[in-house]
Amino acid sequence: MKRLHRLTSLLIKLQASKSLKVRKLSEEYNVTPRTIYRDLKALEDAGVPIGYEPGEDYFLLEGYQIPPIHFTSEEASALITGKALVDQNSDSSLVSNYTKAIEKVVAVLPSGKKRDALLLENRLAPSIQKRTSSSDNLISIQKAITEFQRVEIKYVNAQKVMSHRKVEPLALYFTQDHWILVAFCLSKQDYREFRLDRITDLKVLPEYFPPNSFALNDYFKKYQ
Template sequence: MEYSEVNRLSRLTAVLIQLQTRRIVTATELSEKFQVSKRTIYRDIKALESAGVPVVTEEGKGYRLMEGYKVPPVMFTEKQANALILAEQLVLKNRDASFVQDYSEAIDKIKSILNYTFKDKANVLAERTQYNQVKNQERSSSNLSDIQYALTNQLLVKIEYRNKEESESTRMIEPFALLNSDNWYLIAWCRLRKEFRFFRLDRILSIELQTENFEPHQMTLQEYFDKYH
């Protein structure tokens, strides 16, 4: 098999992974990712369709796979998937470009076996998590997994919190994003203060996920910083 054929097969596989990883993807996004023309992407999509892959074209939006097309060979719980997404944020800080690329491609393959609901939540978590180099390597919190789950499922959370002045209070919060620098911080809408607040995870004394859902905050993490900082 000639190199060009191998290269095309490799790209077709990668395009299929992108379709499995994301709810919808555009020809422009695919052409930019694989550095080929949109005409080439159109041919790739037709080739996948000819091979029996049920690609659905949504006019004005892009391409997606028919729901339920792939039966997952491995099942992850939602918290396991969240842990993998968080690990990706740590790996992205690695200085070895090849390692970062390999891990990111591996995460794409893992995302591809998640159903659409988990996939959307995993993408939200990736967009709402910012990780900087850890200065203190000691574990300082046992609440991260529950907070990730509450964030992606828009669950109200009741916490007992001790601030830097050692004052304790009970808060009802709506988790929005997670940040890490010297410690883990949660950005959340505080119903008591009626504004967004930062909560340091190691100062959360107890946490209780509620059954009540809150309305998702329709903005990105960058939009939050632009608006409030």
């Protein structure tokens, strides 16, 4: 996690919690306690009033609030509707991350809009049957696409044959109940498609490929 994102996350946690322990934060963010101390000092230097109690407990001094995010009632409803749709998705990493994002949004809504959002959330169901999540790699693959990182996968095809592939992830699309990865396969030296629910193991490699101008619409016109 980049430092700016970590500082923002820390600030949100400080507002949402009575107190935070440095050691627990260091484990959550996978950094050293010294890094957390530096982050807290940076927030203080930026004008955030942080208090301290024995036992590594840090908290926001009373009266400080993060400036509210302003949403119209219609925008808040659209976000809650989006969550109901995402909850039906077949990739658990997408469901988990979207839920966390919506929780942060709802946390800073004015009380009236927060009440309406929670009421609406309990009264929306795009489907009476929730799909069973069948993959957990969507978010990792999205990150690899944007950072042009190669990934290594174990893949089981329709004939139940396992293969190991090193690929350059290029795009994703959703069809019926499944996410599909479009990638350049290094062993085949050609484009290949992989259903995410058939990827049994995925590892993002510290290997980068040159940025490209790949366009999914052009790919569809040429290969489908």
